[in-house]
Every structure is written in structure tokens, then in C-alpha cells.
Amino acid sequence: MSRDKDDYVEDLLKGLSKAEPMSEFEIRKFKKLIDRQASEYKRTSQNKGFRFPTSIAAGIAIIFGAVFLLSGNSGVIRQATEINQSSPESTSDSSNDGTGGTDGVATPAAPSKPEVGEGSNGDTGVFGDSGSAADSKVGVNQTNLDYSSDLEKIRKLIKIGTSPISLTSLPNTFQQCAIQQGVSTSTLAFDRGLFQGQRIGAYFSGSDKSDYKIILVTSDCTLIAEL
Amino acid sequence: MAFTDLTDEELMVEFQSGNPDALSFLLKRLLPKLAAISRKLSPDKNLADDSLQEALATVWRKAEQFNGDSKVVTWLYVIIRNACIDIYRKEEVRTRRNISDETLLELGDESNFADASLTQMVIRKAVFELPEELRDPVCLVFLSEYSVEEASGLLGIPAGTIKSRCSRGKALLAEKLSDLRPKE
Numbered sequence: 297m298s299r300d301k302d303d304y305v306e307d308l309l310k311g312l313s314k315a316e317p318m319s320e321f322e323i324r325k326f327k328k329l330i331d332r333q334a335s336e337y338k339r340t341s342q343n344k345g346f347r348f349p350t351s352i353a354a355g356i357a358i359i360f361g362a363v364f365l366l367s368g369n370s371g372v373i374r375q376a377t378e379i380n381q382s383s384p385e386s387t388s389d390s391s392n393d394g395t396g397g398t399d400g401v402a403t404p405a406a407p408s409k410p411e412v413g414e415g416s417n418g419d420t421g422v423f424g425d426s427g428s429a430a431d432s433k434v435g436v437n438q439t440n441l442d443y444s445s446d447l448e449k450i451r452k453l454i455k456i457g458t459s460p461i462s463l464t465s466l467p468n469t470f471q472q473c474a475i476q477q478g479v480s481t482s483t484l485a486f487d488r489g490l491f492q493g494q495r496i497g498a499y500f501s502g503s504d505k506s507d508y509k510i511i512l513v514t515s516d517c518t519l520i521a522e523l
Numbered sequence: 524m525a526f527t528d529l530t531d532e533e534l535m536v537e538f539q540s541g542n543p544d545a546l547s548f549l550l551k552r553l554l555p556k557l558a559a560i561s562r563k564l565s566p567d568k569n570l571a572d573d574s575l576q577e578a579l580a581t582v583w584r585k586a587e588q589f590n591g592d593s594k595v596v597t598w599l600y601v602i603i604r605n606a607c608i609d610i611y612r613k614e615e616v617r618t619r620r621n622i623s624d625e626t627l628l629e630l631g632d633e634s635n636f637a638d639a640s641l642t643q644m645v646i647r648k649a650v651f652e653l654p655e656e657l658r659d660p661v662c663l664v665f666l667s668e669y670s671v672e673e674a675s676g677l678l679g680i681p682a683g684t685i686k687s688r689c690s691r692g693k694a695l696l697a698e699k700l701s702d703l704r705p706k707e
Contacts, residue, residue, distance in 0.1 A: 301697075302693045302694055302696075302697035303693075304697075304703070304704055304705055305665070305693045305696045305697050305700060306665050306693065308646050308700060308703060309646065309650065309661075309665040309666050309696075310665065310668065312566065312643055312646060312647065312666065313566045313567070313643060314562065314563055314565070314566065314667075315561075315562040315563075315565050315566070315567050315568040315570070315571040316562065316568060317558075317559065317562055318555070318558040318559070318562060318568075322558070322572075323554055323555060323558065326554055326558065326575065326576075326579075327551050327554060329576065329579065330547055330550050330551055330554070330579065331547065333547075333579060333580065333583050334543050334544065334546070334547040334583075336583075337543050337546075337583050338543050341543070475576070475577075475580070476573075476576065478576075480580075
């Protein structure tokens with residue numbers, strides 16, 4: 297290309313700082329990312345295949361709502377009371393339904409509970425209430441347990457959903473991090489806890505409860521461990 | 524048929540026929556090239572890697588809509604270029620705030636570093652604001668230092684067109700960056 301009076305522009309552009317080329321190690325890291333993205337794509341494609349079309353689901357909801365209003369609530373309330381007064385078997389059935397209502401997704405921390413720093417909550421409170429369907433934080437937990445010592449207990453506590461949780465339901469600092477770690481569309485549950493005393497976030501990422509891994513990161517998104 | 528025997532375009536068709544592994548293979552095969560683009564368009568490796576990561580996510584989201592109007596590699600280049608510009612703009616806002624509020628005040632006239640950073644930002648901004656048809660040839664040839672032939676292959680336009688667009692882009696940049704013209 298010919299040089300002319302505007303050639304200082306070329307020099308300016310060539311003088312800009314540029315990142316060094318990617319090493320083989322870094323290339324391998326990105327290949328793993330592509331593998332993860334491919335798995336996520338396959339899983340979401342499968343989900344799409346089985347998903348109830350929104351319009352049909354909305355139609356069914358409207359019909360049920362209309363039936364509910366036309367028949368009056370008293371019948372429904374009476375029926376609920378009868379279930380509560382019946383045998384212990386039917387009570388346990390009803391509690392199972394409560395979990396099933398959220399597709400097995402772990403329920404959110406109680407709103408009044410502090411986000412961080414309040415010590416372990418054990419088995420109560422955090423997972424106790426099934427919450428409302430409209431709650432946007434389904435699948436987001438705060439066990440405050442230590443993943444280096446209480447892993448089995450945590451695995452029992454965290455309920456792994458059948459579909460990924462919404463990115464926006466995660467705490468702000470962990471939303472961007474989910475993208476960075478390549479788990480933005482495969483996180484089935486999230487938990488705030490500890491690792492060797494350090495505060496961490498834990499993404500439960502995978503396709504279902506029999507196939508997932510736990511990715512532990514610090515609040516600045518440094519990867520600590522994959523379990 | 525083995526994926527290795529297929530062209531980029533054929534792999535894309537295979538993906539769109541319902542085989543996600545085809546896209547995975549395609550992206551891995553082109554990864555060194557894609558990584559080079561993001562690294563050459565970005566001022567540092569962290570921004571480059573963030574951009575590439577963002578771009579790969581976009582590819583998975585949009586690959587079903589690829590319609591074959593351009594070469595696959597050109598389509599990928601545009602996605603990476605857009606990701607680099609988006610991420611760079613966000614970083615630029617943050618850096619400008621830091622430099623103007625803190626560094627410049629603290630270092631005053633001794634701040635060659637801050638001056639240099641601001642100058643680099645001004646130049647990149649000018650390039651990224653060029654009309655798209657000029658921006659890509661200028662980015663590839665002058666910023667990323669690809670040869671005219673390589674840029675032609677990547678963008679899918681003749682080498683002669685690349686040359687003329689580079690000249691027009693250079694002239695436009697000379698107007699915008701006249702303050703940076705060396706004193707004679």
C-alpha cells in the first residue's frame with residue numbers, strides 16, 4: 297500500500313498496544329469451554345423439544361382459573377381441609393406435591409434472612425418453605441456450610457432442579473461470573489457457603505441431578521475448585 | 524462422513540440439520556484464528572478473552588439463524604469484532620473514569636502513562652466509529668496487521684476493494700486524528 301501524507305495514521309494504529317497471541321494452554325481452555333457450550337446447547341435443545349408451548353400453557357391456566365372462580369373457593373378450601381384431616385399417608389403425599397410444584401428446584405432463602413455472614417442455618421429456614429411460583433430466586437440457596445468438610449450434607453440439602461435457574465435470580469456478583477465460568481445456561485442450583493473458611497459461591501451445573509458438578513468461586517470469580 | 528472432510532460451510536449445514544457436534548468441531552478448528560482476531564483487536568489479553576468468550580456464546584445462540592449469505596469465517600469475524608468493541612467500550616468508560624478522576628489529578632504533567640492510555644483510547648474509538656465497510660478492512664490491515672490478501676479472505680471481498688477501503692478509512696481517520704499528526 298502506498299505511503300502518503302496520511303501515513304502517520306498507520307503508524308498510530310500499529311503503535312497501539314495489543315494482546316499477545318494465545319498459548320496452547322489457553323487454546324485448550326477455550327476448547328473445553330466449547331465442549332461445555334455444546335453440552336448446554338444439546339440439553340437446552342432437548343428441553344425445547346419437550347416444553348409445553350407457552351400459549352397452550354397459558355390457555356390451560358386461564359381455563360383452570362375460570363373454573364376456580366366459577367365454582368367458588370369454598371369447595372377447594374373444604375377439600376384441602378379434608379386432606380389435612382385424613383390419614384398420615386395423604387399428608388405425606390401432600391408435602392411431596394409441595395416440592396413437586398417447583399419441579400424439584402430448591403426453594404429460596406427467606407427474604408428476611410441476611411445474604412451473607414449469619415452462620416450456618418442447618419436444616420431449617422433456608423429450604424423449609426416452598427415459596428411462591430412467582431418467586432424469582434428459586435434454586436438460590438445459602439447454606440453457609442463448608443464445602444471442604446460438609447460436602448455430603450450439602451449435596452443432601454441442595455435440591456437440584458430439572459431445568460436451569462434464571463441468571464437474574466443469582467446475586468449480582470455471581471451473574472457475570474456464571475457467564476465467565478461457562479455455566480450461565482446450565483446452573484441447576486446455586487448456593488452461598490464456605491470453602492476452608494473462605495466465602496464462596498457454588499454453581500451446581502449440569503444436565504440433571506445425576507449429572508452435575510459443583511463449581512466453587514470466590515466473590516471476584518476466581519475458580520477455587522470443581523467437585 | 525468425518526467432520527475433518529467437511530468445509531466450514533458444510534459443517535454449519537450439518538449443525539443446522541441437528542448435529543451440534545458439527546458446530547463444536549468447527550469452532551475448535553477455527554479457534555486459533557478466532558483467538559488471533561480477538562487478541563489483535565483488543566488492547567490486552569483479559570479483554571480479548573472476555574470478548575472471545577462472549578462471542579462464542581453468541582455463536583451458539585445465533586448459529587441456527589446463519590443463512591449462508593457470507594462465508595462462515597466472515598460471519599464469525601463480525602461476531603468477534605462486535606464483542607471486542609462492546610467489551611472495549613465498557614472498559615473504556617471505566618478506565619476514563621479512573622484516569623480522569625484520579626490518575627490525571629495525582630500525576631499531573633508527569634503522567635506519560637495516563638496520556639498514552641488516553642491517546643490509545645482516542646485512536647481505538649476513532650477506528651471503531653468508522654463506517655462498517657471501512658472499519659473492518661482498517662481493523663484487519665492496520666490494527667491487526669493482516670495482509671491485504673488475508674483480510675480479503677476473511678471478509679470475502681476482493682483485495683482491490685480492501686485496498687481502496689483502507690485508503691478511504693485512513694483518510695477519514697487522518698481527519699479525526701489530526702491533533703495527533705506529528706509536528707513537522
